[in-house]
Amino acid sequence: MTDTAPAAVxxxxxxxxxxxxxxxxxxxxxxxxxxxxxxxxxxERRSVRALQDEDLLxxxxxxxxxxxxxxxxxxxxxxxxLIVYLEQLCTRAYFQLYGVPxxxxxxxxxxxxxxxxxxxxxxxxxxxxxxxxxxxxxxVGYVLVRxxxxxxxxxxxxxxxxxxxxxxxxxxxxxxxxxxxxxDALATFAAFLFTHNAQIAIFAFALGFAFGVPTVLLIxxxxxxxxxxxxxxxxxxxxxxxxxxxxIHGTTEMxxxxxxxxxxFRIGTAIAFPGRQARMDAAVTAGKTGATVMAGTVVMLAVAxxxxxIGRQTVTADLSRYAIGxxxxxxxxxxxxxxxxxxxxVPA
Amino acid sequence: xxxxxxxxSRRATGPQxxxxxxxxxxxxxxxxxxxxxxxxxxxxxxxxxxxxxLLIVVTIAIALLFVASKQSALAILWLLGFxxxxxxxxxxxxxxxxxxxPGKRLMGLRVVARDGARLTGGAVIARNAMREIEVFLPxxxxxxxxxxxxxxxxxxxxSLGWSGIFLFFPLFNRDRLRIGDLLAGTxxxxxxxxxxxxxxxxxTERPRRIFTEAALDLYGVYExxxxxxxxxxxxxxxxATVAAAIRRKAGLPDDHDDRGFLDDYYAALCGRLxxxxxxxxxxxxxxx
Numbered sequence: 001m002t003d004t005a006p007a008a009v010x011x012x013x014x015x016x017x018x019x020x021x022x023x024x025x026x027x028x029x030x031x032x033x034x035x036x037x038x039x040x041x042x043x044e045r046r047s048v049r050a051l052q053d054e055d056l057l058x059x060x061x062x063x064x065x066x067x068x069x070x071x072x073x074x075x076x077x078x079x080x081x082l083i084v085y086l087e088q089l090c091t092r093a094y095f096q097l098y099g100v101p102x103x104x105x106x107x108x109x110x111x112x113x114x115x116x117x118x119x120x121x122x123x124x125x126x127x128x129x130x131x132x133x134x135x136x137x138x139x140v141g142y143v144l145v146r147x148x149x150x151x152x153x154x155x156x157x158x159x160x161x162x163x164x165x166x167x168x169x170x171x172x173x174x175x176x177x178x179x180x181x182x183x184d185a186l187a188t189f190a191a192f193l194f195t196h197n198a199q200i201a202i203f204a205f206a207l208g209f210a211f212g213v214p215t216v217l218l219i220x221x222x223x224x225x226x227x228x229x230x231x232x233x234x235x236x237x238x239x240x241x242x243x244x245x246x247x248i249h250g251t252t253e254m255x256x257x258x259x260x261x262x263x264x265f266r267i268g269t270a271i272a273f274p275g276r277q278a279r280m281d282a283a284v285t286a287g288k289t290g291a292t293v294m295a296g297t298v299v300m301l302a303v304a305x306x307x308x309x310i311g312r313q314t315v316t317a318d319l320s321r322y323a324i325g326x327x328x329x330x331x332x333x334x335x336x337x338x339x340x341x342x343x344x345x346v347p348a
Numbered sequence: 349x350x351x352x353x354x355x356x357s358r359r360a361t362g363p364q365x366x367x368x369x370x371x372x373x374x375x376x377x378x379x380x381x382x383x384x385x386x387x388x389x390x391x392x393x394x395x396x397x398x399x400x401x402l403l404i405v406v407t408i409a410i411a412l413l414f415v416a417s418k419q420s421a422l423a424i425l426w427l428l429g430f431x432x433x434x435x436x437x438x439x440x441x442x443x444x445x446x447x448x449x450p451g452k453r454l455m456g457l458r459v460v461a462r463d464g465a466r467l468t469g470g471a472v473i474a475r476n477a478m479r480e481i482e483v484f485l486p487x488x489x490x491x492x493x494x495x496x497x498x499x500x501x502x503x504x505x506x507s508l509g510w511s512g513i514f515l516f517f518p519l520f521n522r523d524r525l526r527i528g529d530l531l532a533g534t535x536x537x538x539x540x541x542x543x544x545x546x547x548x549x550x551x552t553e554r555p556r557r558i559f560t561e562a563a564l565d566l567y568g569v570y571e572x573x574x575x576x577x578x579x580x581x582x583x584x585x586x587x588a589t590v591a592a593a594i595r596r597k598a599g600l601p602d603d604h605d606d607r608g609f610l611d612d613y614y615a616a617l618c619g620r621l622x623x624x625x626x627x628x629x630x631x632x633x634x635x636x
Contacts, residue, residue, distance in 0.1 A: 012555040020549045020619045033544065041541075047445055067376045076625055078618055080573045081545035081580065088542050091370075091378050095447070095539070098373070099460050099467055104443065107469050115470070191424040195431040199480075202435065206481040209527060267531065280530070284462075287531035291474035 022079035119292040126262035134223040141227025170236040190309020201260035212268025247325030249308035256300035263290035394451030478528035482514035563598035570633035
């Protein structure tokens with residue numbers, strides 16, 4: 001152990017300015033990194049608006065120079081603190097430059113101008129299936145309840161029926177259609193309906209993940225209920241009135257439920273049958289489309305809630321109800337399916 | 349030499365590592381680090397508790413106002429507020445510039461798109477709508493049953509099992525994805541803010557020790573960076589241990605200046621290994 005020691009320890013070299021690349025590298029670029037870090041910290045703490053114009057212009061340049069510093073440091077330097085620091089700095093800057101969503105207002109604008117209708121159009125097949133399922137279920141519900149009124153209680157819960165069952169008299173049923181409740185509770189009722197239905201729509205979308213099976217059940221149940229109610233009102237000569245009562249908000253609400261079901265189907269089918277894409281990629285594409293449609297249905301359900309809670313209680317004439325319901329339906333169909341130009345503008 | 353002993357299998361980027369390669373459009377791999385399951389759970393708990401506290405405070409405030417004024421508008425406010433809180437908390441915060449809820453911010457996490465592109469509103473909505481079936485559905489189910497006094501063991505087990513599948517889903521895939529992340533094409537990464545440590549090899553006025561080739565040939569990059577950690581930690585006992593270990597291996601006598609000895613050894617080794625890098629020789633560790 002002592003054989004090499006004396007020579008090794010007595011030697012001292014005179015002070016040298018710089019020994020390694022990392023030191024030179026730090027000295028040359030540290031100012032740029034610090035400025036970038038300062039700017040990124042300001043954006044993180046407040047927003048990009050906190051920056052001056054010259055800082056904004058400098059930001060991409062500083063980011064690229066930090067990135068190239070990182071690439072060089074990885075290859076030529078062994079100073080781990082330096083490399084880790086640059087990795088963290090570049091990652092933070094990257095997410096501020098590339099990863100941040102655009103402003104809420106412009107996202108909202110794009111959503112209504114193009115993203116929502118485009119997403120709805122792209123799931124037209126699923127929409128058609130959900131619509132046919134609803135209609136079929138409504139027919140089945142109607143036939144079942146007409147054939148054997150006891151089916152009604154199997155389909156519709158007591159809480160939802162509120163006395164509107166096959167044994168009710170025509171007069172009491174008529175009252176439920178045309179009676180206006182206390183004006184005070186209307187808005188509250190509308191708000192309750194909206195939040196309740198919107199939650200159901202979100203479920204219909206999310207449950208699509210289980211290959212769409214729970215979504216099918218939800219859609220079918222919705223249709224069955226509609227058919228069952230129709231079977232209660234129609235034999236008493238109130239069919240026309242009931243359809244008007246349902247239609248004023250139902251065209252919007254049913255459309256929204258069908259769309260959110262369709263969004264669920266899209267996810268379920270994309271996961272079950274990804275086609276040429278990888279399953280993961282198919283799920284991601286379907287998830288984004290579905291979420292856009294689903295977010296839109298929340299808006300539709302808000303409209304439906306207003307129509308149901310306020311419009312229906314104040315408009316009691318059958319024909320006006322039909323007119324409003326049909327106008328809403330035509331409006332939605334035109335909005336979604338009218339062909340448009342590339343930028344969401346309707347061609348002249 | 350316990351300090352420099354390395355476990356090859358653990359250090360390799362195996363399935364446990366949360367580092368992922370992430371190449372920017374400029375072609376540099378940023379090597380981002382994903383948020384671990386524990387941190388994510390903690391962030392969610394913070395959010396859940398904040399939401400609950402907010403809900404309770406607002407409910408009490410609205411109830412007091414309602415008693416005072418009897419305005420039905422307050423009921424609407426509560427209904428809409430509850431809806432927005434339940435569905436909007438995560439979505440609105442994550443759509444903001446920080447890409448993180450308060451809980452995630454606290455834990456140093458943020459949501460980003462897996463492909464490195466802009467995080468779209470659709471993706472944020474998709475990843476959070478799935479929370480409905482992950483957490484809220486079994487919770488509501490359980491609660492409504494409990495209110496009616498019907499929470500039998502089957503219902504409890506079912507909803508706990510259901511939630512368990514979704515809650516522990518991130519543990520069953522290597523990228524720690526929730527179902528929502530899977531569907532939205534997002535993942536949750538750590539955002540670490542570090543200071544640039546001081547330069548250990550900066551120019552000094554004092555003369556530096558000179559080491560023989562044999563003494564510098566002992567170690568590679570891995571040992572060098574471990575030595576860097578020891579020097580930066582500044583712990584006297586660790587410095588003394590490492591200095592003693594290096595002296596013993598290199599056959600150098602003790603000169604009673606551990607810190608100065610290690611500083612000089614680090615500088616000399618770093619310079620030597622760097623010269624190796626310039627001619628394309630990277631000595632990964634002492635075995636190489």
